[in-house]
Amino acid sequence: MKILVIGANGQIGKHLINLLQESTDHTGVAMVRKEEQAETFRQKGVETVLADLEGTVDEIAAAMKGIDGIVFSAGSGGKTGPDKTLLIDLDGAVKSIEAAEKAGVDRFIMVSAIQAHNRENWNDVIKPYFVAKHYADRMLEASNLNYTIVRPGGLVNEPGTGKVTVAENLERGFIPREDVAKVIYASLNEENTFKRGFDLIDGTTPVSEALKSL
Amino acid sequence: MKILVIGANGQIGKHLINLLQESTDHTGVAMVRKEEQAETFRQKGVETVLADLEGTVDEIAAAMKGIDGIVFSAGSGGKTGPDKTLLIDLDGAVKSIEAAEKAGVDRFIMVSAIQAHNRENWNDVIKPYFVAKHYADRMLEASNLNYTIVRPGGLVNEPGTGKVTVAENLERGFIPREDVAKVIYASLNEENTFKRGFDLIDGTTPVSEALKSL
Numbered sequence: 001m002k003i004l005v006i007g008a009n010g011q012i013g014k015h016l017i018n019l020l021q022e023s024t025d026h027t028g029v030a031m032v033r034k035e036e037q038a039e040t041f042r043q044k045g046v047e048t049v050l051a052d053l054e055g056t057v058d059e060i061a062a063a064m065k066g067i068d069g070i071v072f073s074a075g076s077g078g079k080t081g082p083d084k085t086l087l088i089d090l091d092g093a094v095k096s097i098e099a100a101e102k103a104g105v106d107r108f109i110m111v112s113a114i115q116a117h118n119r120e121n122w123n124d125v126i127k128p129y130f131v132a133k134h135y136a137d138r139m140l141e142a143s144n145l146n147y148t149i150v151r152p153g154g155l156v157n158e159p160g161t162g163k164v165t166v167a168e169n170l171e172r173g174f175i176p177r178e179d180v181a182k183v184i185y186a187s188l189n190e191e192n193t194f195k196r197g198f199d200l201i202d203g204t205t206p207v208s209e210a211l212k213s214l
Numbered sequence: 215m216k217i218l219v220i221g222a223n224g225q226i227g228k229h230l231i232n233l234l235q236e237s238t239d240h241t242g243v244a245m246v247r248k249e250e251q252a253e254t255f256r257q258k259g260v261e262t263v264l265a266d267l268e269g270t271v272d273e274i275a276a277a278m279k280g281i282d283g284i285v286f287s288a289g290s291g292g293k294t295g296p297d298k299t300l301l302i303d304l305d306g307a308v309k310s311i312e313a314a315e316k317a318g319v320d321r322f323i324m325v326s327a328i329q330a331h332n333r334e335n336w337n338d339v340i341k342p343y344f345v346a347k348h349y350a351d352r353m354l355e356a357s358n359l360n361y362t363i364v365r366p367g368g369l370v371n372e373p374g375t376g377k378v379t380v381a382e383n384l385e386r387g388f389i390p391r392e393d394v395a396k397v398i399y400a401s402l403n404e405e406n407t408f409k410r411g412f413d414l415i416d417g418t419t420p421v422s423e424a425l426k427s428l
Contacts, residue, residue, distance in 0.1 A: 056333070057333075081295070082299070082300060083341075085296075085300070086299070086341075086345040087342060087345060090345055091333075094349070119270070119271075120270070127297075127301060128297040131300040131305045132300060134305075135353070
């Protein structure tokens with residue numbers, strides 16, 4: 001499958017693009033906002049498209065030509081305010097979902113946040129972020145796409161172990177960004193992850209085995 | 215009908231409570247967050263319930279006991295940041311929708327904003343606000359409630375004229391808050407407004423006639 005990574009320049013996005021580049025099953029396409037980001041990917045031999053999540057649905061759909069699956073790993077990040085959280089993490093995500101429907105791309109993997117589906121477990125400090133992720137996820141569930149919602153715990157930069165814990169509901173925990181990318185990659189064709197969401201933290205079970213146990 | 219006004223202490227809310235108090239068809243119940251706000255309504259003889267939109271769905275549902283219809287006219291207002299826009303205008307609204315479903319209250323009128331359904335017409339300066347209103351409205355449309363979404367133009371404090379313009383789509387314009395309240399009041403039993411949304415600005419057509427023409 002040809003996989004469009006929305007937010008390829010983010011940390012999880014970069015890990016995922018690397019996995020796709022090594023893959024014999026899939027090809028990665030990096031969607032980024034700025035020409036200089038695109039240039040960096042091109043120099044590594046990665047196919048790249050320029051599109052802005054603050055643009056229109058049609059502009060985003062145009063970036064999905066020839067694409068078989070989409071991973072949304074974009075986020076406005078901790079440095080911008082909640083106004084960008086609304087515009088990128090919520091509206092940008094839903095515009096991507098609508099663009100996928102418009103472009104006829106069926107497979108859509110969303111990078112969400114642990115317990116985003118349960119209001120009572122939202123971290124008070126970043127509650128507005130959870131509101132945005134919650135409604136982006138609900139709009140995806142209400143779409144006609146074949147979705148997977150991956151809800152990782154606290155993201156850390158330690159090297160991945162390839163071993164994780166996944167379940168409908170997990171207590172708070174941490175997970176290397178590299179392992180989040182591995183779980184996304186392994187989910188692409190794993191039917192057990194279709195039309196569902198799951199929490200994800202570090203663990204002792206190899207990724208593919210963990211996904212089959214869901 | 216017994217009508218719960220969520221955001222009764224807001225400017226539109228106060229006008230609506232006045233109309234309900236004068237009414238022989240309906241009774242108004244003011245939902246407010248603070249005891250001192252509740253006291254002001256009680257002194258006027260208005261039934262009052264205390265509930266916080268940052269609370270749980272169950273807490274909000276408890277405030278809906280014996281209620282036949284709900285008007286959501288709450289908003290975090292221009293003085294707070296977009297973090298409160300996410301928590302009140304989006305999540306608070308959707309929790310109210312879920313609470314209504316839980317409490318078995320079928321009729322739900324949402325005060326939205328002109329063109330909230332069309333991204334291309336969002337005012338750049340307050341775009342995050344439009345994102346919040348847009349998704350609250352979409353969640354309401356996806357609910358099982360008998361909803362009406364009233365999308366007023368720029369709100370002004372001039373006295374109402376009782377005459378308005380309503381349509382699926384209108385150019386930007388202004389509308390006295392008192393007339394928004396009149397439109398909400400007239401919509402309560404107007405079947406022509408059930409399960410639909412409309413833009414609203416000032417005009418020359420009496421409210422009830424305008425709603426019938428939709």
